[in-house]
Amino acid sequence: DDGALVALEGYILDVTDRERARQALIASEERYRELVENAPIGIFTTCSAGRMVEVNRCMARILRCNSPQETVEYYNDLRNRLYSEPCDREMFVGRLLEEGRIEEFEYEARARDGMPVWLNVSARVARRESDGSFLIEGFAADITERKRAEFALRESEERFRLLVEGAPDAIFIQVESDFAYLNLAAIQLFGATDAHDLIWKPVLDRVHPSRRAE
DSSP states (O other): OOOOOOOOOOOOOOOHHHHHHHHHHHHHHHHHHHHHHTOSSEEEEEETTSOEEEEOHHHHHHTTOSSHHHHHHHOSOHHHHTBSSHHHHHHHHHHHHHHSEEEEEEEEEEOTTSOEEEEEEEEEEEEEOTTSOEEEEEEEEEOHHHHHHHHHHHHHHHHHHHHHHTOSSOOEEEETTEEEEEOHHHHHHTTOSSGGGTBTSBGGGGSOGGGTTO
């Protein structure tokens, strides 16, 4: 009657297992985060609307940014800031929209300092939104040096072709017994008007019988 507490009734719930599961989940997420951040390949998340959402350190380095945060802030218009050719962005997003993923898509990008960077990208649609847009997750490798080597090789081959084509001396390549290549001087020497008249035809057919033994 004097209001003193006589008894207290309650229960105790053991949440040890739930807390262990929570801690394990946190630890797993942290390991995943460290794996992504320290991966030796560029990892990114963008949205189909054209904004960079998240990148790892390697992706930031590829684009010559000081940090992932700077990368996300600068590339807020991917079509005009990242892609050297905006039509590549449209092709990239279009194929993702149609197929859901894309493998080894190569294009020339622009780094933060304006220098060209060639990227090889594989990506997938990670999540579709109710407004029709979608998130894109993917990997990017810097293939600039490989592209430079390819361009240099093509330029070298073109210079060599022009040099041989315009040479005043007859030059031809023979594979087994047939013509495989002739320059203009060789075409004229063998009495033809076009290389197609001789390619994969026997060389000896154009050599006088008296000189074949030589």
